Amino acid sequence: MCGITGIFDTRGFDEISRELLHRMNESQFHRGPDEGGLHLEPGVGLGHRRLSIIDLSSGQQPLFNEDGSVVVVFNGEIYNFQELVPELEALGHIFRTHSDTEVIVHAWEAWGEACVARFRGMFAFALWDRNLETLFVVRDRFGVKPLYYAFLDTGEFIFGSELKSLMVHPSLARDIDPLAVEEYFAYGYVPEPRTIFKRACKLPPGFTLTIKRGQARALPKQYWDMPFTPVAVTDEASAMDELVERMQESIRLRMIADVPLGAFLSGGVDSSAVVAMMATQSAAPVNTCSIGFDDPAFNEIEFAQKVADRYKTNHHIETVASNDFSLVDKLAGVYDEPYADSSALPTYRVCELARKHVKVALSGDGGDEHFAGYRRYRWFRYEERMRAVMPLALRRPLFGALGKLYPKADWAPKVFRAKTTFEALARDTVEGYFHxxxxxxxxxxxxxxxxxxxxxxxGYQAVEVLRRHAAVAPTDDPLSLVQYLDIKTYLVGDILTKVDRASMAHALEVREPLLDHELMGWVSGLPVDLKLRGTEGKYLLKKSMEPYLPHDVLYRKKMGFSVPLAAWFRGPLAVTIRGVVLGERLASTGLFNQDFLREVVETHQSGRRDYSVILWTVLMFDAFLGQVLGVDETERQAA
Incomplete structure (x- = not known):
């Protein structure tokens, strides 16, 4: 796991500033504190910060081919590199290291742009071919590893693992994109390919970008998408067996490391399944890490302990206090863009804990999206069945009117919150899911x-993000469609961003075996009834794990990785949130309706409504303004 950055003069051979490239590289020091390297030649500069995981002695980057005409900087892991080496050696390529990085330069020489289809892993890399005068930039299929880029008015193309690397460059304009603001307040993050800045982009997962010298602009090109190719299932038992075999293979590949390795263990189904599969393939006890909470409503530690006891893992636990909000300002600097998933707080803490014991940790990320584990999928299916009964032309006015008339009931169990259901039924499939x-x-x-x-x-609305993906979705099944939308948005923009930044802040590599593209390509084609059966999400995964995990770990109510925001904003953070939301910094942007902000604060703090999500989202936008953009607030008004 590393940090990469670079500058490419698309117009010619202007000298790249070593000092500037060095500063861009060092802005990502936390991603690779073990070593750093730069390569400069006329018109090209590449930077790398290394977190040594495989081939500790000889895997330094930038890394070259035999004659030095091809050079790469790489962040991630190619898990099948050992299979590719003999094939490339048979084609005449000579390897000087035992690192997976060297496979990339020789694969490029052998197969060109098609090389990326041969790689199995998580990766973002930039490769410069001097003979072809071509820069080739790649991001992995699910977007586990990040990659930001910008085409500058100077004719330079710049890129980096984090936005902070690009922000070092003096020619990157920091104008906020109004469409990104709309998207942030809808999703809680800025979805790919947009960033908070007009002039910077994220390379979408499963895309490449090829830029030739003399070419001022280039468009990303997709090399992979979730297939949803139907899988023939003869019987449920054989599907369970195949799932276990595929999971074991994916996890075995991700247990290769030359440094201490372990796993996150939350007590949920996905992380517990990963630990169980690790334990069945490891002669030594697995290292596991869990974060507990001193508030029982948010604490899953007893379930994590059951799994740890069953497999006799080296289990490490730390408890987070329910008033652990000291990271709020720090998180803005970690994420660079406005980011409003409050579970970033405990995620940061569990990465901090894990790094004390291991350098690589496996996680269960991706299970909910692929196996239909989120509760919202059940509600979506229910609403979609009702939408199918009546055409939109009739539903929109009928349920739209009911939605306006029915009172808001945030305090009630979801089954009684008919207002939200009526509003969803008044919309089409994508708009209803977005709602x-x-x-x-x-x-x-x-x-x-x-x-x-x-x-x-x-008139721009954030629902257009989902509409854009839905228009090219490789499935017609409604449930598969919304899983696809989550994979393209929530998984990469929220979950994987959260884990990458929190882990890299502690120089910890996190691997996601449930995001193996061969495993999940197969899962995507399974009948939806094996994912969501009745009200039971992750049906096949849970059934296949019954021999390996306790029943109450598999079938208890999903809890999630939450923090008590509502209580914070009425208690220990009451004064802080009022000062931020009604303060001068937010007001000075001209983006917000100050009367509405005042109403939200007062209504929440009076206990009449729970507006904690709105308040947290606004708080993190303010933190972005202060920590990332350096917008001063001369006075906080709590009028």
Whole structure:
């Protein structure tokens, strides 16, 4: 796991500033504190920070082919590199290291752009071919590893593992993209390919970017997408056996390391399954790490302990206090963009704990999206069945009116919150799903934004992100469609971003065996009834894990990795949140309706409504302004 960065003069051979490239590289020191390297030649500069995991003695980067004409900087792991080496050696290539990085340069020489299809792993890399005068930039299929880039007015193309690397370059304009602001307040993050800045982009998962000297611009090209190719299942038992075999293979590949390795163990199904599969393939006890909470409503530690006891793991636990909000400002600097998933707090802590004991940790990320584990999938299926009964032309006015008339009932169990259901039924499939997952509803965002900012948006709505992906989705099944939408948005923009930044802040490599593209390509084609059966999500995964895990770990109610925001904003953070939300810094942006912000604070703190999600989302936007953009606030007004 590493950090990469670079500058490419697309117009010619202008000298790249070593000092600038060095500063861009060092901004990502935390991603690779073991070693750093730069390569400069006319018009090209590549930088690398290394976290040594495999071939500790000779895997330094930038890394070259035999004659030095091809050079790569690489972040991630190619898990099948050992299989590719003999094939490339048979083609005449000579290997000087035992690292997976060297496979990339020789694969490029052998197969060109098609080389990326041969790689199995998590990766982001940039490869320069001097003979072809070509820069080839790649991101892995699920976006486990990040990659930001920008085409500058100077004719330079710049890239980096984190946005902070690009921000070092003086020619990158920091104008905030109003569409990104709209998307952030809907999703809680800025979805790919947009960033918070107009001039910077994220390379989408499963895409490459090829730039030739003399070419001022280039468009990303997709090399992989989730197949959803139907899988023939003869019987449930054989599907269970095949799933276990595929999971064991994926985990075995990700247990290769020359440094101490372990796993996160939350007590949920996915991380518990990963630990169980690790334990069945390891002669030594597995290292496991868990974070507990001193608030029982958020604590899953007893379930993690059951799995740890069953497999006699070297289990490490730390308890996070329910008032552990000291990281709020720090998180803004970790994520670079506005980021509103409050579980980033405990994720940061579990990475901090894991790094005390291991350098590589396996996680269960991706299980909910691929096996239909989120509760929202059950509600979506219920709503979709109702939508199928009546055409949209009739549903929209009928349920739209009911949604307006029915009172809001956040305090009630979900089954009684008919207002939200009516509002969803008044929409089409994609719009209905968007309504269900949005942090702030369309109506709340309209209230939040100032009239001037709404004019700047020119009618743009964040639902267009989902519509864009739905238009090219390789499936017609409604449940598979929304899983696909989550894979393209929530998984990469929220979950994987959270884990990458939190782990890299502690120089910890995290591997996601449930995001193996061969495993999940197969899972995507399974009948949906094996993923969501009745009200039971992850049906096949849970059935296949019954011999390996306790029943109450598999079938208890999903808890999630949450923090008590509502109580914070009425208690220990009451003064802070009022000062931020009603402060001068947010007001000075001109983006927000100050009357609505005041109403949200007062209503929440009076206990009449739970507006903690809105308040947290606004708080993290303010932290971005202060920590990342350095916007000063001369006075905080708590009027």
């Amino acid at each position: 269900g997952i949005s942090l702030l509803s369309d109506a709340q965002r309209r209230q939040l934004f100032s009239p001037a900012f709404k004019r700047e948006l020119q």
